[in-house]
Amino acid sequence: MSICTRCGARFTCAMADGDSAPCWCTALPPAVEVPQEAVGCWCPACLRAYIAAHGQPAPAPPP
Template sequence: MEQQKDEPARNICPACGAAFTCGMEAGLAECWCASLPPVLAVPEAHVGRCYCPACLRQRIEAKSMPPG
Protein backbone atom coordinates (compact mmCIF):
# COMPACT_ATOMS: atom_id res chain seq x y z
CA MET A 1 0.00 0.00 0.00
CA GLU A 2 1.48 3.37 -0.99
CA GLN A 3 1.43 6.34 1.32
CA GLN A 4 -0.48 9.41 0.13
CA LYS A 5 1.51 12.67 -0.02
CA ASP A 6 -0.78 14.41 2.49
CA GLU A 7 -0.77 11.43 4.86
CA PRO A 8 1.75 11.52 7.73
CA ALA A 9 4.50 8.91 7.88
CA ARG A 10 3.49 5.76 9.77
CA ASN A 11 5.79 3.96 12.13
CA ILE A 12 5.34 0.41 13.40
CA CYS A 13 5.96 -0.23 17.09
CA PRO A 14 8.65 -2.90 17.56
CA ALA A 15 6.93 -4.11 20.75
CA CYS A 16 3.29 -4.56 19.70
CA GLY A 17 3.17 -3.93 15.95
CA ALA A 18 0.76 -0.97 16.20
CA ALA A 19 0.98 1.74 13.56
CA PHE A 20 1.43 5.30 14.81
CA THR A 21 2.61 8.69 13.60
CA CYS A 22 5.87 10.29 14.68
CA GLY A 23 5.31 14.02 15.05
CA MET A 24 8.81 14.87 13.83
CA GLU A 25 8.39 12.74 10.70
CA ALA A 26 4.98 14.33 10.15
CA GLY A 27 6.63 17.76 10.05
CA LEU A 28 5.56 18.97 13.47
CA ALA A 29 7.92 21.01 15.63
CA GLU A 30 7.71 18.39 18.37
CA CYS A 31 6.58 14.77 18.64
CA TRP A 32 3.93 13.50 21.06
CA CYS A 33 6.70 11.67 22.94
CA ALA A 34 8.35 14.98 23.93
CA SER A 35 5.54 15.50 26.46
CA LEU A 36 6.50 12.28 28.29
CA PRO A 37 9.28 12.00 30.88
CA PRO A 38 12.69 11.35 29.27
CA VAL A 39 13.23 8.11 31.20
CA LEU A 40 14.36 5.91 28.31
CA ALA A 41 17.15 6.64 25.90
CA VAL A 42 16.57 5.68 22.28
CA PRO A 43 19.47 3.44 21.25
CA GLU A 44 20.99 4.18 17.86
CA ALA A 45 19.89 0.74 16.67
CA HIS A 46 16.29 1.80 17.25
CA VAL A 47 16.35 5.08 15.33
CA GLY A 48 13.17 5.08 13.27
CA ARG A 49 11.81 2.24 15.44
CA CYS A 50 10.20 4.13 18.30
CA TYR A 51 7.55 2.63 20.55
CA CYS A 52 3.90 3.56 20.08
CA PRO A 53 2.35 5.85 22.71
CA ALA A 54 0.89 2.96 24.73
CA CYS A 55 4.08 0.87 24.78
CA LEU A 56 6.29 3.87 25.56
CA ARG A 57 4.04 4.87 28.46
CA GLN A 58 4.15 1.29 29.80
CA ARG A 59 7.95 1.21 29.60
CA ILE A 60 8.32 4.61 31.27
CA GLU A 61 5.95 3.55 34.05
CA ALA A 62 7.83 0.28 34.61
CA LYS A 63 11.21 2.04 34.62
CA SER A 64 9.94 4.73 37.02
CA MET A 65 8.67 2.27 39.62
CA PRO A 66 11.01 1.62 42.55
CA PRO A 67 12.38 -1.95 42.72
CA GLY A 68 10.76 -4.19 45.18
Protein backbone atom coordinates (compact mmCIF):
# COMPACT_ATOMS: atom_id res chain seq x y z
CA MET A 1 0.00 0.00 0.00
CA SER A 2 1.08 3.53 -0.69
CA ILE A 3 0.11 6.72 1.11
CA CYS A 4 -0.89 9.79 -0.91
CA THR A 5 1.60 12.58 -0.31
CA ARG A 6 -1.19 15.10 -0.93
CA CYS A 7 -4.05 13.90 1.31
CA GLY A 8 -2.69 10.93 3.27
CA ALA A 9 -5.11 8.36 1.81
CA ARG A 10 -3.93 4.77 1.42
CA PHE A 11 -4.04 3.36 -2.12
CA THR A 12 -2.39 0.80 -4.36
CA CYS A 13 0.49 1.90 -6.60
CA ALA A 14 1.68 -0.96 -8.80
CA MET A 15 5.07 0.63 -9.39
CA ALA A 16 5.79 1.37 -5.72
CA ASP A 17 4.39 -2.00 -4.62
CA GLY A 18 6.52 -3.92 -7.12
CA ASP A 19 3.57 -5.28 -9.12
CA SER A 20 4.31 -6.35 -12.69
CA ALA A 21 1.00 -4.90 -13.97
CA PRO A 22 0.84 -1.27 -15.10
CA CYS A 23 -0.20 1.20 -12.43
CA TRP A 24 -3.69 2.75 -12.55
CA CYS A 25 -2.11 6.17 -13.17
CA THR A 26 -0.74 5.13 -16.57
CA ALA A 27 -4.34 5.30 -17.90
CA LEU A 28 -4.57 9.02 -17.04
CA PRO A 29 -3.45 11.73 -19.47
CA PRO A 30 0.22 12.69 -18.96
CA ALA A 31 -0.53 16.24 -20.10
CA VAL A 32 -0.20 18.14 -16.84
CA GLU A 33 2.95 19.17 -15.05
CA VAL A 34 3.02 18.02 -11.43
CA PRO A 35 4.25 20.69 -9.03
CA GLN A 36 7.88 20.39 -7.93
CA GLU A 37 6.84 20.19 -4.29
CA ALA A 38 4.91 16.99 -5.07
CA VAL A 39 7.13 14.14 -3.95
CA GLY A 40 5.82 10.61 -4.22
CA CYS A 41 2.56 9.29 -5.57
CA TRP A 42 -0.89 10.82 -5.29
CA CYS A 43 -4.02 8.74 -4.81
CA PRO A 44 -6.51 8.36 -7.69
CA ALA A 45 -8.84 11.04 -6.25
CA CYS A 46 -6.09 13.65 -5.79
CA LEU A 47 -4.47 13.03 -9.17
CA ARG A 48 -7.82 13.13 -11.02
CA ALA A 49 -8.80 16.32 -9.18
CA TYR A 50 -5.47 17.95 -10.01
CA ILE A 51 -5.76 17.02 -13.69
CA ALA A 52 -9.37 18.29 -13.81
CA ALA A 53 -8.42 21.58 -12.15
CA HIS A 54 -5.61 22.21 -14.60
CA GLY A 55 -7.62 21.92 -17.81
CA GLN A 56 -7.18 18.29 -18.70
CA PRO A 57 -10.20 15.99 -18.42
CA ALA A 58 -9.50 12.93 -16.30
CA PRO A 59 -11.11 9.70 -17.50
CA ALA A 60 -13.82 8.17 -15.39
CA PRO A 61 -12.64 5.48 -12.98
CA PRO A 62 -13.10 1.93 -14.25
CA PRO A 63 -16.33 0.19 -13.20
